[in-house]
Amino acid sequence: MDIISLKNVSKSYKGLTLFQHVNLNVEKGKIYGIVGPNGSGKSVLFKMICGFVFPDEGTIIVNGVEIGRSKRFPENIGIIIDRPGYIPNKTGFQNLKELAMIRGKISDNKIFETMEMVGLQPTAKQKVKHYSLGMKQKLAIAQAIMEDQQILILDEPFNALDAESVNNIRRLLLAFKNEGRTILLTSHNQEDIDILCDYVFRINNYKLEPIVSVKS
Numbered sequence: 243m244d245i246i247s248l249k250n251v252s253k254s255y256k257g258l259t260l261f262q263h264v265n266l267n268v269e270k271g272k273i274y275g276i277v278g279p280n281g282s283g284k285s286v287l288f289k290m291i292c293g294f295v296f297p298d299e300g301t302i303i304v305n306g307v308e309i310g311r312s313k314r315f316p317e318n319i320g321i322i323i324d325r326p327g328y329i330p331n332k333t334g335f336q337n338l339k340e341l342a343m344i345r346g347k348i349s350d351n352k353i354f355e356t357m358e359m360v361g362l363q364p365t366a367k368q369k370v371k372h373y374s375l376g377m378k379q380k381l382a383i384a385q386a387i388m389e390d391q392q393i394l395i396l397d398e399p400f401n402a403l404d405a406e407s408v409n410n411i412r413r414l415l416l417a418f419k420n421e422g423r424t425i426l427l428t429s430h431n432q433e434d435i436d437i438l439c440d441y442v443f444r445i446n447n448y449k450l451e452p453i454v455s456v457k458s
């Protein structure tokens with residue numbers, strides 16, 4: 243069964259057409275890349291899949307649940323879209339802890355492990371308002387993965403990361419895929435797309451056009 247499916251999805255903003263009758267079936271345990279120029283609708287597509295905005299027509303089903311009908315936010319989905327709103331006067335750990343308390347699923351230890359995994363020091367006393375851009379990005383990645391979310395929707399996950407961190411996060415994402423997690427990502431860096439993605443779609447003419455099937 244497809245873990246995400248879009249059926250006949252259309253979306254416009256006041257005369258700006260982004261998508262017209264788009265269909266997409268996402269297989270579990272694969273990495274999908276969505277590419278397209280600035281303003282082509284990549285983030286809007288991800289927001290629709292996450293239930294943050296609704297399509298004008300069509301349906302989106304995530305994990306068997308139609309978005310916008312029975313419940314608004316899909317369960318078990320890790321998201322990086324836009325800059326997350328952190329509490330500036332708290333440390334990275336404290337910020338993640340606040341988020342973890344919403345679901346109450348994970349221990350402090352798991353937050354520690356996740357911070358180390360993405361290259362942040364969990365015991366650092368530095369407040370997030372003093373974090374560099376790359377550190378904020380790592381925190382965003384940490385919140386998206388720390389609860390072992392099975393679907394990851396990652397809009398530009400490599401933004402602001404140094405080369406070593408990019409390699410680390412790429413390795414992490416490939417390991418998640420091997421565990422059966424499903425990842426949708428965007429990147430303006432073709433190398434990220436080539437290395438990571440099983441399937442790539444380009445937004446073209448208001449549709450998702452398959453451009454390459456690198457590893458299947």
Ligand SMILES: Nc1ncnc2c1ncn2[C@@H]1O[C@H](COP(=O)(O)OP(=O)(O)OP(=O)(O)O)[C@@H](O)[C@H]1O
Nearest residue numbers: 255256258260278279280281282283284285286287
């Ligand atoms: N809430 C909104 N109201 C009106 N227009 C919007 C809204 N959200 C997005 N748009 C418009 O939709 C278009 C697509 O935006 P989107 O952020 O999805 O582009 P993108 O492909 O992610 O671009 P980039 O590569 O620059 O990140 C843009 O023209 C944007 O201004």
